[in-house]
Amino acid sequence: MHYVKVKGILSAKNGMNLYRGCSHGCIYCDSRSTCYGMDHAFEDIEVKENALELLEVALRRKRKKCMIGTGAMSDPYLPLEKELCYTRRSLELIRQYGFGASVLTKSNLILRDLDILQDIHERTRCVVQMTLTTWEDALCKKIEPGVCTTRERVHVLKAMKDAGIPTIVWLSPILPFINDTKENIRNIIHQCADAGVYGILCFGMGLTLREGNREYFYQQLDRHFPGMKEQYIRRYGNLYQIPSPRQKELMRIFYSECKSYGIETRTDHLWEELSRFEDKQQGHQMSLFE
Numbered sequence: 322m323h324y325v326k327v328k329g330i331l332s333a334k335n336g337m338n339l340y341r342g343c344s345h346g347c348i349y350c351d352s353r354s355t356c357y358g359m360d361h362a363f364e365d366i367e368v369k370e371n372a373l374e375l376l377e378v379a380l381r382r383k384r385k386k387c388m389i390g391t392g393a394m395s396d397p398y399l400p401l402e403k404e405l406c407y408t409r410r411s412l413e414l415i416r417q418y419g420f421g422a423s424v425l426t427k428s429n430l431i432l433r434d435l436d437i438l439q440d441i442h443e444r445t446r447c448v449v450q451m452t453l454t455t456w457e458d459a460l461c462k463k464i465e466p467g468v469c470t471t472r473e474r475v476h477v478l479k480a481m482k483d484a485g486i487p488t489i490v491w492l493s494p495i496l497p498f499i500n501d502t503k504e505n506i507r508n509i510i511h512q513c514a515d516a517g518v519y520g521i522l523c524f525g526m527g528l529t530l531r532e533g534n535r536e537y538f539y540q541q542l543d544r545h546f547p548g549m550k551e552q553y554i555r556r557y558g559n560l561y562q563i564p565s566p567r568q569k570e571l572m573r574i575f576y577s578e579c580k581s582y583g584i585e586t587r588t589d590h591l592w593e594e595l596s597r598f599e600d601k602q603q604g605h606q607m608s609l610f611e
Contacts, residue, residue: 322365322366322368322401323361323365323366323367323368324367324368324369324370325367325368325369325370326369326370326371327369327370327371327372327375329375329379330369330372330375330376330379331375331376331379331389334390335387335388335389335390336389336390336391336393337372337376337389337390337391337411338369338391338392338393338394338395338397339368339369339372339391339395339397339407339408339411340366340367340368340369340395340396340397340399340401340402340407341359341366341367341369341394341395342359342361342362342363342364342365342366342367342395343363343364343366343395343396343399344364344366344399344400344401344467345396345399345427345428345465345466345467345468346364346465346466346467346468347427347464347465347466347467347468348463348464348465348537348538348541348542348545349464349494349496349528349534349538350363350534350537351529351531351534352394352395352534353533353534353537354531354532354533354534355531355532355533356531356532356533357394357533366399366401368401368405368407369407372407372411373407373410373411373414376411376414377414377418380414380415380418380420381418383420386419386420386421386445386598386600387420387421387596387598388420388421388422388423388446388448388595388596388597388598389415389420389421389422389423390422390423390424390425390595391408391411391422391423391424391425392424392425392426392450393425396425396426396427396428396468397411397424397425397426398426398427398428398430398431399428400430400467402430403430403433408434409433409434409437412434412437412438412441413437415441416437416440416441416444419444419445419600420445420598421441421445421446421447421448421598421599422438422441422446422447422448423447423448423450423595423596424438424447424448424449424450425450425451425452425491426449426450426451426452427451427452427465427468427469427474428468428469429469429473429474429476429477431449431477432477432480435480435481435484438481438484438486439484439485439486442484442485442486443601444600444601444602445598445599445600445601446597446598446599446601447486447487448486448487448488448489448594448595449477449478449481449486449487449488449489450488450489450490450491450522450595451474451477451478451488451490451491452474452490452491452493453471453474453475453490453491453492453509453512453513454471454492454493454494454495454496454500455471455499455500455505455509456471456504456505456508456509456512457505458470458471458472460499460500463545463546464496464499464500464541464545471509471512475512475513475515475516478490478513478516478517478518479515479516479517482516482517482518487519487594488516488517488518488519489518489519489520489521489522489591489594489595490509490513490518490520490521490522491521491522491523492506492509492521492522492523492575493522493523493524493528494527494528494529495526495527495528495565495571496527496528496565497527497528497553497556497563497564497565497566498549498552499546499549501526501527501565501566501567501571502567503570503571503574506526506571506574506575506578507574507578510575510578510579510582510584511578511582513582513584514582514583514584518584519584519585519594520584520585520586520587520590520591520594521575521579521584521585521586522588522591523572523575523586524588525564525568525572526564526565526567526568526571526572526575527562527563527564527565527568528563529561529562529563530557530560530561530563531561535559539553
């Protein structure tokens with residue numbers, strides 16, 4: 322872990338990353354790609370030392386309230402968050418200044434901040450997003466070794482449901498020849514339904530690989546799935562998009578199962594849900610893009 326000072330914290334679309342890098346160790350992580358220009362070891366987490374001060378200034382200056390998102394490039398609930406509490410303190414600022422929050426994570430550490438998330442949702446709006454990739458715990462520990470299992474994440478989703486906070490699941494990535502099975506897709510969707518998930522974002526059955534994350538992914542295939550790397554190279558070469566050979570069948574199952582449970586799958590509609598701000602004290606709704 323190391324500290325840096327940055328010039329800004331909110332993106333043009335009101336997203337923020339308090340940390341840079343990750344210790345979850347997910348074998349497929351796109352954030353390892355060299356195109357992002359990270360000049361330090363990925364596991365040496367960069368902490369944006371002045372992030373909270375910058376966030377407060379940005380929120381105070383904003384003319385319109387909106388949803389503030391976090392988790393796009395780095396999980397806001399890395400293990401070091403237990404001590405640093407940057408994410409919790411940022412949520413406190415979001416609550417203080419009357420904004421909404423959209424949080425994406427794989428960690429059950431988010432339950433520590435359930436009180437603030439619930440308070441934000443009572444005043445404005447909060448949406449919690451969880452990434453789910455595989456239902457089998459043993460496989461989950463191979464492809465996402467440094468984070469809680471899918472079962473523990475489903476427990477988070479249920480806790481959010483009980484607190485009245487809407488949830489959206491990212492079903493991604495689905496790794497060819499590893500977790501691209503009918504049983505895996507059906508089990509995940511069934512558990513999402515049981516947890517009262519509003520919608521599931523799915524961009525196809527497969528993953529993306531480019532310079533930086535491809536090399537790490539192949540190293541981990543050699544470690545956990547001997548012979549699998551050669552299978553990938555023969556089939557996909559250096560392609561960026563790596564679709565499962567079962568893509569069509571699995572997508573049919575995905576849409577059919579979600580429809581039977583009443584789970585939203587329309588991508589444009591789910592993006593809108595993530596950006597839609599509501600001031601419940603005044604009864605006004607607006608899009609992030611107003």
